[in-house]
Amino acid sequence: MKLYFSDFFEVPPSQLKRYGAFDISLVSDLPLFIDPFLLFHSRKPQYRDLHDEIIKYLRFLKGKSANLNLDPDLIQSLYRFPEVDQNWLGFTTEGNKGHGLGRKFATALHRNLNRIFSSFGDERVTRGSHLEKLCLIDSGVGKDNISDFTTNLIKGFLLKYTNGFAKRFIRRGLKKKFSVPRVRFSYRTESWQSQDFVLPCFENNYVLLTPKDMLAKEDTWINRADLVSDFDTVCDSVSNAELRAKINNYFLKILPEDASSKQRREAASETIRHFPTIIDYFIRRKERQGRKAESISSGRVKSSETLYHEQFGKLVDLLAKRSGFYQTSGRTYQEALSRVRFLKDVIENKGGHKIFYVKGRLLERESDAHILYRFTWYATPSDVSREVNDGRGPADFKISRGSRDKSIVEFKLASNPQLEKNLQHQTEIYKKASDAEKSIKVILFFSEVEKDRVESILRSLKLDNKENVILIDARGDNKPSGSKAA
Numbered sequence: 001m002k003l004y005f006s007d008f009f010e011v012p013p014s015q016l017k018r019y020g021a022f023d024i025s026l027v028s029d030l031p032l033f034i035d036p037f038l039l040f041h042s043r044k045p046q047y048r049d050l051h052d053e054i055i056k057y058l059r060f061l062k063g064k065s066a067n068l069n070l071d072p073d074l075i076q077s078l079y080r081f082p083e084v085d086q087n088w089l090g091f092t093t094e095g096n097k098g099h100g101l102g103r104k105f106a107t108a109l110h111r112n113l114n115r116i117f118s119s120f121g122d123e124r125v126t127r128g129s130h131l132e133k134l135c136l137i138d139s140g141v142g143k144d145n146i147s148d149f150t151t152n153l154i155k156g157f158l159l160k161y162t163n164g165f166a167k168r169f170i171r172r173g174l175k176k177k178f179s180v181p182r183v184r185f186s187y188r189t190e191s192w193q194s195q196d197f198v199l200p201c202f203e204n205n206y207v208l209l210t211p212k213d214m215l216a217k218e219d220t221w222i223n224r225a226d227l228v229s230d231f232d233t234v235c236d237s238v239s240n241a242e243l244r245a246k247i248n249n250y251f252l253k254i255l256p257e258d259a260s261s262k263q264r265r266e267a268a269s270e271t272i273r274h275f276p277t278i279i280d281y282f283i284r285r286k287e288r289q290g291r292k293a294e295s296i297s298s299g300r301v302k303s304s305e306t307l308y309h310e311q312f313g314k315l316v317d318l319l320a321k322r323s324g325f326y327q328t329s330g331r332t333y334q335e336a337l338s339r340v341r342f343l344k345d346v347i348e349n350k351g352g353h354k355i356f357y358v359k360g361r362l363l364e365r366e367s368d369a370h371i372l373y374r375f376t377w378y379a380t381p382s383d384v385s386r387e388v389n390d391g392r393g394p395a396d397f398k399i400s401r402g403s404r405d406k407s408i409v410e411f412k413l414a415s416n417p418q419l420e421k422n423l424q425h426q427t428e429i430y431k432k433a434s435d436a437e438k439s440i441k442v443i444l445f446f447s448e449v450e451k452d453r454v455e456s457i458l459r460s461l462k463l464d465n466k467e468n469v470i471l472i473d474a475r476g477d478n479k480p481s482g483s484k485a486a
Helices: 013-019 036-040 045-065 072-079 103-115 133-137 143-153 155-169 224-229 231-236 241-254 261-274 277-288 290-321 332-349 352-356 366-375 419-434 448-460
Strands: 175-186 191-202 383-389 394-400 406-413 438-445 469-473
Touching (some): 036 143, 045 143, 072 103, 133 224, 231 241, 231 261, 241 261, 277 290, 290 352, 366 406, 406 419, 438 448
Parallel strands (some): 406 438, 438 469
């Protein structure tokens, strides 16, 4: 079963490893992304140069941001970018089609570069300038936006990196010359320019490789969650005593008495908006912990390799051995139900539960469970969409075959504290919003306690013994031995 770049382009995984590239999946995006801080802090001059180019472009945009009435078409050209889906990285897990950098990101960047980050490119507190500043002040701009922006601005490097690998290691019939738009920016003409590259070809599109040492998982090193949670420590690090006193006074003034943790976070966020210089002190702390950032990112990427290649690959092989599994068809509801039942049997009785354990450590990330389920739909004639948002929030999966045959699949963990609420309301809302006829709820549990909890919830909601509510026992302490599970 072909899942990964090495499979489709007939190169040994060890060759990619020696080249330093991550062996991406060409079935589903993987939740990894380029973290610009790893470029900034890298010991490789080439990576630091890439970061300098990002900051150079942002300085150029800052100059444009002085004109608050900038032509919308120019904003479209300079600020908005499509997702570089050819690298097969990101957070959609619906193939590799994401949303890119839309109007909201463009507007926030144009506004904040002039209004809030007036000193961008001329910082006095930090060692350098950082794109991530934008997500620190604006909660609507997240790691996916930062990564998409970074990937677009270093696309030329990624194209050359992949071009080099393709020319040396990929046979002629699996690569071709592509004319790629928006590769280099000309500051003379203030326009993006195209360039030709020889690249791996998959389904009439090119594929990009990414070096592992610029990848991260979970969040960017410089992130809003850490800024808010470390607010007190960051404020204490402000060297100007008068400014520090003003910040503390403002924070205490807007903080309600007997404030909850949520109210403290809200007060911290408001204080940061009022005193954006706090961000520079937070970034300075992060800069000083650069080695830690490299170590954590490297560890998470290695764990991802183990999970997505070894663990997921073994499970897909088990599914492929099941007669007819990947050829299951029919109405979307029956097809989805059959795939869930096959998956349940493999996890519970054929050793598939091991997918959730890396070196004996249990992984319970819901995003990984979603990717796993997406792999079970490889080569299906149905359209499998992940995180479909039809106006009332995103559903996990929508399976459709034409406009008249749609089903929703919600794939949850028993440990989710919102499980009862989700089971009671969410799926029916998604069904109505997407015109889906039927829904399936799939719940994985990893302990006896979780099993008891979810069964109690199902009884209280009168969902026990329902065909479309399926529990999957992914415990590791009650499975047959390796010889019996083979």
